[in-house]
Amino acid sequence: MQRGQMAGARRQKAPADFVAIQRFFEEKGWTDGLPIVPPTESLVSEMLAMTPFPPDEELGKMEPLNGTVTIEKIAANAVMAGCEPSYFPIVVAAMRAIMQPQFHVGSTACTTGGAAPVIIVSGPIATEIRVNSGTSCFGGNVKTNATIGRAVRLTMRNIGGAKPGGMEKSTLGWPGKMSMCYAEAEERTPWEPFRISQGFSMDQSAVSVLAVRGLIGVTEGAQDSGLGVLETIAASMRMVGTPVYYQDKAPVIVSFGPEHAREIADDGFSTRESVQEYLFEHCRLPVKTLRGRGYDGSFWPEAIDPNDDDALVPIVTKPSEFWVMVAGGDGRHSAWMPAWNVCEGASEPIIGSKQRQ
Numbered sequence: 001m002q003r004g005q006m007a008g009a010r011r012q013k014a015p016a017d018f019v020a021i022q023r024f025f026e027e028k029g030w031t032d033g034l035p036i037v038p039p040t041e042s043l044v045s046e047m048l049a050m051t052p053f054p055p056d057e058e059l060g061k062m063e064p065l066n067g068t069v070t071i072e073k074i075a076a077n078a079v080m081a082g083c084e085p086s087y088f089p090i091v092v093a094a095m096r097a098i099m100q101p102q103f104h105v106g107s108t109a110c111t112t113g114g115a116a117p118v119i120i121v122s123g124p125i126a127t128e129i130r131v132n133s134g135t136s137c138f139g140g141n142v143k144t145n146a147t148i149g150r151a152v153r154l155t156m157r158n159i160g161g162a163k164p165g166g167m168e169k170s171t172l173g174w175p176g177k178m179s180m181c182y183a184e185a186e187e188r189t190p191w192e193p194f195r196i197s198q199g200f201s202m203d204q205s206a207v208s209v210l211a212v213r214g215l216i217g218v219t220e221g222a223q224d225s226g227l228g229v230l231e232t233i234a235a236s237m238r239m240v241g242t243p244v245y246y247q248d249k250a251p252v253i254v255s256f257g258p259e260h261a262r263e264i265a266d267d268g269f270s271t272r273e274s275v276q277e278y279l280f281e282h283c284r285l286p287v288k289t290l291r292g293r294g295y296d297g298s299f300w301p302e303a304i305d306p307n308d309d310d311a312l313v314p315i316v317t318k319p320s321e322f323w324v325m326v327a328g329g330d331g332r333h334s335a336w337m338p339a340w341n342v343c344e345g346a347s348e349p350i351i352g353s354k355q356r357q
Contacts, residue, residue: 009055009072014038025080030158032150032178036080047075050088051352059099063106065161069099074155081151086129087144089352091151093207094119094181097346098152102249104342108211109162112169115211115340116176117156118253119149120325122195123205125350126183133183135329138215140179149179152209174214182327188258189326190265191272197320198347210251210323210345212337220260221332226267229260230275233334234282237315242338245290246299246313250339251321254279257328276319284312299341 015021021038025031037043048055048071055072062069071092078091098105098117108115121131132142140146162168170177186193195206220232233254254275256264269275288309304311316322323345328334339345 009070009076011041029163030080030154032154032157034150034178037082039076039079043079044072044075046085047078047083047088048072050085051092053092053351059096062099062156062160064110064167067159067161069095069155069159073159074151077154077158078147078151081154082143082147083151084129084143084147087148087151089350090119090121090125090129090131090148090207091155092352093348093350094148094152094209095155097207097209097348098156100346102344103209103211103346104340105156105160106162108340108343109156109160110167110169111340112171113213113340114170114173114177115213115343116174116180117149117152117209118176118212118337119152119181120194120208120210120253120323121148121181121183121205121350122186122193122198122208122325123200123350124203125205126186131181131183133185133327137182137185137327137329138180138335140175140181145181145183146179149176149181152181153177153179176212176214180212185258185326185328188261190261190270191275191324191326194323194325195347197272197324200347200349205350206347207350208323208345208347210253210337211340211343212253213340215335215337217333217335219333226260226264226269229263229332229334230269230278231282233260233336234279237279237283237336238285240285240289240293242294242315245285245294245315246301246304247316247321247339247341248299249317249321249344250341251323251345252316252339253323253325253337254334255325255327255336256334257331258326259330259332260334261326272324273319275324276322279322279324280314280316280319283315287311287313295341
């Protein structure tokens with residue numbers, strides 16, 4: 001669990017008293033401010049039994065301090081977070097995604113923008129271990145969601161080494177810095193499941209991870225058409241001060257509440273692609289509105305003339321960079337989450353004893 005160049009997890013002697021061990025971990029800087037479950041060898045072994053990967057398998061060096069990520073170290077952090085062993089295959093898949101080069105894990109952990117990973121679970125395993133996809137799914141107040149997200153964040157903190165007062169430089173941060181994990185509400189989506197758009201099959205389970213800068217909720221209870229709902233959601237994205245308006249290769253999560261999604265699909269937007277195309281065409285702001293604001297053209301497409309007041313700048317590079325999905329409970333509410341500008345996001349299959357082949 002130690003950071004640095006040493007690959008294997010080191011054993012530590014710790015006090016047996018519960019309060020004393022909490023203080024011990026706090027003094028070592030291994031906690032996020034909340035109590036932890038002591039990662040004893042027996043509990044770590046239960047986690048490891050849920051995957052086919054050897055404990056010493058290395059996923060790479062994690063920036064900023066280049067700690068070596070191994071399956072065993074991830075398991076120790078999952079125990080600390082309060083995960084059940086059945087959750088561990090999701091944690092491992094999420095960490096594999098985060099370690100992909102396009103995720104830029106070191107910069108994500110250290111940016112002043114406060115980016116943090118959002119973990120999206122899609123597929124049969126979400127139902128099997130009860131990852132919340134319904135009411136308050138972003139709230140973290142379900143053990144599965146809260147502890148999976150926390151396990152990933154503790155792993156990044158303890159192996160990567162970015163902590164407040166050190167390499168963690170978030171100006172403000174947001175609650176995703178503690179934990180952010182939810183499942184797609186597959187049983188209520190009018191479109192094909194999100195994992196299909198990421199190249200997986202229906203019988204697979206998958207995790208997708210994106211470093212985002214926060215969550216913007218959208219209420220639309222007045223419009224009586226799906227097009228009207230889409231218009232409102234697109235309008236909510238046309239805002240000055242969005243982290244980076246044109247996000248080169250960086251997706252935007254658009255999570256529709258089930259009622260909004262059904263209304264949109266019933267109004268002729270029967271595929272995810274049709275929704276993405278609409279958003280791509282309508283989530284744009286003119287140069288005259290953006291000039292001198294935010295990052296002022298640093299990431300605009302080459303085709304945009306910065307001297308043309310009326311040129312329209314899109315929020316993403318292409319339609320597929322809107323990660324369209326359904327999540328949440330009843331109520332005509334949706335949300336979108338802007339990514340940190342250099343993060344492309346990544347997806348991984350979930351492999352373990354719970355995975356359906």
